[in-house]
Amino acid sequence: MYDAYVMPGPLALSRSTVDHATHRRTDAAWLEATWRDETTRVLVVGAGTVPVDGHELRFVSPSEAPDGHRYLLGVEDGIAYFAVGVDSAPAGGATLREVGAVLGDRDAGLAVHAVALANWHAAHRHCARCGQPTEVSAAGHVRRCPADGSEHYPRTDPAVIVLVTDEHDRCLLGRATAWPEKRFSTLAGFVEPGETPEHAVAREVYEEAGVVVTSARYAGAQPWPFPSSLMLGYYGTATGTEPRPDGAEIAEARWFKRDELRSAALAGDILLPGGISIARRLVEGWYGGALPTQG
Ligand SMILES: [Zn+2]
Structure with a gap:
């Protein structure tokens, strides 16, 4: 089922055209x-x-x-x-x-x-090895330590963001504890050392919502420099067990059918992700078009 989902583009922050030279x-x-x-x-x-x-x-x-x-x-x-x-x-x-x-x-x-x-x-103004102030080189793309000669490169931290669906074609959305009431979005988290993005998808969804992901398929990516992430979008599948939000990162997690999502959004009972987020695009790809929100 989920193989049918295509995340609509373009992603706002993924449109670079200039040759980095x-x-x-x-x-x-x-x-x-x-x-x-x-x-x-x-x-x-x-x-x-x-x-x-x-x-x-x-x-x-x-x-x-x-x-x-x-x-x-x-x-x-x-x-x-x-x-x-x-x-x-x-x-x-x-x-x-x-x-x-x-x-x-x-x-x-x-x-x-x-x-x-x-x-x-x-x-990253100081050397991670010895603590000395580092100097900018390579036209801003390297910092070099004058004390030990080590080179330090710009960091990009991979994070996964996933829209999980079940055998009833419902999608799983959650509300982070840090968010306002009613705001729901896809689940997300950083890729840890030793993991693939697919491992991170399964781990994060289970940790945050108690749902076991059985497969994950890459959907597209967007640089997310807030301050230094690369968001890797995925569609995941799971069997539709009752979510168990962890209460620490995620306060609520729910399965939504399309008509439930539509009526809840139109009634103002939920607020969906907006703006430049990859989350909104992932949900749109499942929903089949523009989301019914007031923005
Ligand atoms: Zn150093």
Whole structure:
């Protein structure tokens, strides 16, 4: 049954188009010449925000850019894109949650790359081996320790998010203890050391809801730099046993038929995931279309 589900796209934060031009990160002459080129576009990034004008990123030229570490984001149509990391939110700054869905494909990809890198730099200023302050290299994609020479790379933490269905074609949604009343979504959690994503799906669903997942199929992924995740979407199957929410992470867990989901959402009895989330897309893929919510 679940093989029929296809997660509708595109995912707001998965639309990157720009060539990362990784071979240029250590090309000092190219980096210097490109920074002197006033057609180079620079995106200021700070506190998880980037400057936006309407539906577009607002770039500055290198000469207009503030001081800060430069991160090469890539090259498209002969134009180089950099980010400059600053400590506070730039003027006109907006978060990815606010503008991730309205930016065009190129700008969405650039913004996600810039925010993810800036988040990593902000949280990894010291060497994990010896504690010395590290230095930025490789155009923002490596931090190097001057004391012991170790190199540290940007982190991306894999997490799984899963829509589980049962033999009656019902879907399993839960409400996290940290969420408001009525808010329901797919179950999710981080992949642990030694696990595959499929193992993590089964473990998380059993831990959080007491439901045994019998199979899991990859549905698509979305970078989720809040601060550093990669959300791996799955459709899972289970036999429809009564959920047993763990009470720690998950306060409520319920099976929903489509008509139950529809009437509950329309009546305001449940609030479904929204915005740029992969959760909403997973539910839509099962539901068969746009969800009946007021947003
Ligand atoms: Zn060190």
